[in-house]
Amino acid sequence: MSMNSPLSRRNLLKGAAALSLSTQASALARMNGYGFDESHRTRSLVLIYLRGGADFLNMIVPRTDPSYELCRPTIGIKADEVVELSRNWGLHPALAALKPIYEEELLVPYIGVGSPHPTRSHFDAQDFMNFGAPGDRSVVNGWMNRYLTLSQKTEEGTQNEFRGIGMQRLLPIAVRGSYPVLAVPDDFASRRATSVLDRFGKFYGADGEVKEDSEGEMGSRPQPADGLDVLQSGKNTIESLRRFREIVSAKGLQNFGYPDTSIGEGMQRIAQVILSGEGLEVAAIDFNGWDHHARQGGARGSQANKLKELGDALAAFRKQLGERIGETMVMVMTEFGRTVHENGSGGTDHGHGSGMFLMGGGLRGGKVHGSFDGLRTNSLYEGRDLPVTTDYRDVIAAVLRGHMNFKAPKDFFPDYKAKKLKLFK
């Protein structure tokens, strides 16, 4: 590849030139001398995305702020129910399983994180956040997918299939894009699923090419619908799922206390892949149902039920990984926070600033991060929402740098002014 190649990183962001992307990207990486060392191969980053705009203010509770109770007379967590973390902060009681992890200094609750973009629309905010490009609709590769493209070192065709996975039937947005990432359906290990793959293996070119028909001339005709990459997608599906099954189903499921739900099972599968040593770098999973406009509940209720699942899944994951947690990082994110004051329906509406949880090794754990100026009306964004005091991209950049040993190029996030966070030891 010559130095005056027409491929710009801007194109890369947008997913153009996807076909020969891998070689170009690695050349590009060498060219620009991104600083990653060998050790990042063993590091893993897991994203749990809470869809719907999770109300972090009931997850990381400002227990001593007098406005909190006033803003949330019915859904607020009462002082005697909060799981105490520090003088000013506590956890929702359904997240109690996280407290020991916090005490191990492996957990960072981060308050006031969010996107600088003012949208309160779910789908815009979800796209902006997961593409890492607030307000820019031209970016179509998720930020985790861009990481995979830019950090790959191997030559084309030899890349590790399991650098990136989405632990659900349809890929989470953050891993979508031109770098191939496997979406794993939940029944992937069944005998039936295996035989289905075998039946279509040749059809989609995963079991060698079909022989030219010796009896007749096929001639060259246009292939219908070849612009949709159905064939390629099918081939990748078959090859990768077969390999995935080899890695994962060999190990039986043990009980680490995972909830018996899709988030529980998904996190357990991710842990298995990490422990298998296949070189998993990024994994993503969505957790749906956080849009609590009504009857959100306080210490008990619909949000509490979700939180119990989340907290228990994280705690079980930490337990299963054992020492390996040191090379692993879990990020829990959402598209926006919710109104500070509850609405008339025992719920909260779409807001602005939110929060994040980070769980893994190397963190400056044992304290709540983020700047917080209280919940008085004049401290709030537009008088109603938690302000964004930390750009979520700063956190991602810090994790990529501090945990993955990957220094994101300047325009990894378009139109972004980097601010370094002291997140790691």
Place this chain on the structure above:
Amino acid sequence: MIVTALSIVSLALPLGPSDGEVIPLSPRERAVHLLARFAFGPRPGDVERLMEVGEEQWIARQLDPELQEGPILRERLGLLDALELNPSEMFIYTSYELPPKSTREERIAQGNYRGIPKWQLLSSIPLRQTFAERQVAEVLSEFWRNHFNVSYTKSWPAGLYIPDFDARVIRDNALGSFPTMLDASAHHPAMMHYLDNMLSKRPMSAGELATYEQQVRERSGSKELAEEAALIASKRGVNENYARELLELHTMGVDKGYSQADVIAAAEVLTGWGLASGKDGYYGFFFDQSRHIDGNHTFLKTILREDKNDGTGQGDRLLQVLAAHKATSNFIAEKLVRYLVNDNPPPRLVKDVAAVYRKSKGDIPAMLREILKSEEFWARENYQAKFKTPNEFLISAVRITGTVVEDTKLLTEALGAMGQPTYRCDDPTGYFDTAKDWLDPGVLTVRWDIALRLAAGELEGLRIPAEFFGEIEAGGSVLSWMQELIARVLPGGANLRTQAMVHEVVRIYKANNDEIDVQVLGPQVLGLLLGSPEFQCQ
């Protein structure tokens, strides 16, 4: 022999555009295209029948509101007795008295009882999509269901409202006027419930606030805190959920020239729009004046005046402003063209359709006619260019095989397994509407599984009739039978790999069997064809 047989299939395919020349769609391809986009694919013989009556006749018949459904569908739907019930009637239909201290079994029985109308609705939809003569009405109903998404995943009362919503909001208006449908959706309890507008209410009045402030002061002993509490409470009450989605998803489109202030204004205008639950036996839409924020509101620089004679008058005016807004015409046109023509909607066509929207005041058939007479719709680049959604895949497979649907249960389950269960989309955005979102490995594998099971007769209640597999004509070869079957299942054409693959299956079968039984070989071939790359596209 095979050369001849293959040339039958090749008739359906254009010659290679090696010189860059674009060949217009052949009459047969045009028929296939029309059935792919304005119907859920062809049933056996449909392509030929369409070619016989001609496109114009076919389209005119499809858009004829007087067209009656055939006896098969009417008889099937006639057995479903809850489909036309309004919410009040539905309440009686689903009433199941629980004793004061109910057991788990009793509560399960209650749940099952309440589930009957839901299963009827979820049966009726694939039945209509499969058997309706008026296919375009079904194709458009599916589109509007996604546009005005409501979901059973919301709490139980959704079950009272959704069948009526499907009948009165979606199907009555699918080929009618958009403003009328918008109005119907806003006045429907299913929407008020799904997007929480029933909970939206005016904040406390000055008197109520003063009492509240006094209470906080007495409790906390702090004047400052009490003032702060009153300030917060003065804003509490309005629920923005419906107003926001009304602007963003139902009419103008996200970020199209409105501000947060407009969202709040719309939400305030719509306070009081909600539900009655059992007032004098009435269940349904109800406007509650006492929850409404009185006074004029400025929305998109227009002043919406309080209507003294009609409580919902101001909100009705809001809906009219939205329906007449240019952004709405653009948004609806773009979505329609994406759905019916290409995932990347051709901009010129979008512009034309939006102009028709404005000129015809949102007449849906007029917009469809504009699409049908456009060059873009018939362009080769748009032929077979859309990846089928799970629903389109499933229904087109059932139709093309002439499957006898004895029970719809497994159709409903299949949609769930592929991630597109009807009326169960949590997100108000509805399901994804472009290929890239449905092309993930996890979805493909489920499709393949369903293709094999359907063809093999393993899906209970779904039977492919024996005659579908035809027979090897006297003096004919198994290869010509094979080509005939390929052409029937893939009327849009089969690529080389697919033909060779099927040929191999036939060869292996021949090598292992003395006699050829098409009722055994046929399902094997069919399963692969339904799972082939070509069948995933329309």
